[in-house]
Amino acid sequence: MKVKKYLSVFALYARSSIFKILGVMLLTLIAEGFFFLRTIEKSLHMHNLGMIFDSSHIGLIFAVSFLLVTVLLCIPGCQFRSQTGYTLKRLSISEKEVFFCQSAYNFFIYVSFLAFQLAFCYLFSLYYISVAPTDAVTNQTLFLTFYKNELLHSIMPLSDVALWLRNLFLIVFLALAASEFSYKNRRRKFSVMTLISVAYPLFSFEREIGDIGHSVFTALFMLIVIAECITCVFFRNYEEEEEAQSYE
Secondary structure: OHHHHHHHHHHHHHHHHHHHHHHHHHHHHHHHHHHHHHHHHHHHHHOOHHHHHHHOOHHHHHHHHHHHHHHHHHOOOOOOOHHHHHHHHHOOOOHHHHHHHHHHHHHHHHHHHHHHHHHHHHHHHHHHHHHOOHHHOOOOHHHHHHHHOHHHHHHOOOOOHHHHHHHHHHHHHHHHHHHHHHHHHOOOOOOHHHHHHHHHHHHHOOOOOOOHHHHHHHHHHHHHHHHHHHHHHHOOOHHHHHHHHHHO
16 A cells, blocks of 8 residues: 555656656757767867767756756745645645655656766767768777766766766765755755755766866765754754744
């Protein structure tokens, strides 16, 4: 019976945002494809796939899309979404369970978003290889580009285990932070931690190979955020705080 309730909450969040998020991904593909093709037409002489990716501003488009997806994940379950709040109450499921159901959905979306971006970059790379002069590409062009280009390497770290772990921690803490925003909003609170969690990857996502110091620092920072989210949900009772304030 509980499993059905969890699936109902998961489906509720999916209905609230999935089509909008797919729309963002489609617009991302169109925008990135347009600028990538435009750059190829102007800069095919570069003979460097990594430089073409950088000149196409795909990293900036990716960042904007990430922000839009995060906003769409934060909105469902907020206080101003009265229909969502009413449905959650009818399911007779605790706030903690709602939090983790929403976090599971957020995790799925962030993984899908990263996978879509990887697929886009892979297709763009194949197109470049098919139209580039024969002396500009080798059978190692794709492999080396994903190793050397910071954006591509950060999306697909290949043998960089530390960066794989960094990405996993990043997705988990973003999923929890987006859920915390809705959780606190329903209690008329604002989540500063969510803003920090979203801002951090915007300025530190792209990394070169072997940057272990960054991966370790990021993992520690994200563990702090994850601990704050868990503490907020399990050990802090905002309802009791509001009642105490009302008696003062």
